[in-house]
Amino acid sequence: MQLSPPHAPHLVRGPITQERLATLVHGFYADVRADPLLGPVFEQALADRWEPHLERMVAFWSTVALGSKSFTGNVFGKHMALADVTPAHFAAWVRLWGEHTERLFHAEDARELQITAHGIARNLFQGYFGTRPTFAHRS
Ligand code: HEM
Numbered sequence: 001m002q003l004s005p006p007h008a009p010h011l012v013r014g015p016i017t018q019e020r021l022a023t024l025v026h027g028f029y030a031d032v033r034a035d036p037l038l039g040p041v042f043e044q045a046l047a048d049r050w051e052p053h054l055e056r057m058v059a060f061w062s063t064v065a066l067g068s069k070s071f072t073g074n075v076f077g078k079h080m081a082l083a084d085v086t087p088a089h090f091a092a093w094v095r096l097w098g099e100h101t102e103r104l105f106h107a108e109d110a111r112e113l114q115i116t117a118h119g120i121a122r123n124l125f126q127g128y129f130g131t132r133p134t135f136a137h138r139s
Pocket residue numbers: 038041042045046053056060072073074075078079082085089090093094116117118120121124
């Protein structure tokens with residue numbers, strides 16, 4: 001018998017909700033941890049603080065996308081304190097973010113989440129390296 005509606009609608013593509021943002025964050029960071037390039041930077045910074053980090057990231061994205069105002073933090077300063085971040089880390093981060101946002105959200109919403117991440121990526125990239133990326137990049 002076909003079960004309808006699905007028991008876990010936030011696991012399949014749909015509108016931006018708190019639950020679906022939580023699914024996004026948990027799935028994205030599972031891949032970040034498993035990524036040979038990104039994983040070590042995060043393990044070194046977060047060690048036993050993964051749970052609070054994931055909670056903060058759900059709060060961050062729900063503040064951005066739903067206006068929940070549940071996040072305050074120092075995004076730039078925390079990143080500048082990380083050791084050994086290279087342009088390749090950004091390429092990997094942005095690639096995974098594209099995959100996970102497109103898996104869970106409709107094209108227009110995925111695009112909004114990518115544009116927000118790109119704005120932060122620009123800001124952080126400029127902070128680390130003082131220039132634009134040299135890899136394939138528009139304008
Ligand atoms: C490109 C877009 C990126 C966005 C939108 C982003 C966003 C964020 C945000 C919102 C936080 C939470 C800050 C806080 O807790 O106050 C964070 C933390 C962190 N990010 Fe990123 N980030 C990006 C790229 C990267 C990259 C490329 C790396 C390095 C591989 C990285 C490594 C980290 C780490 C390790 C933390 C935890 C810092 C700590 O709590 O000590 N991020 N990021």
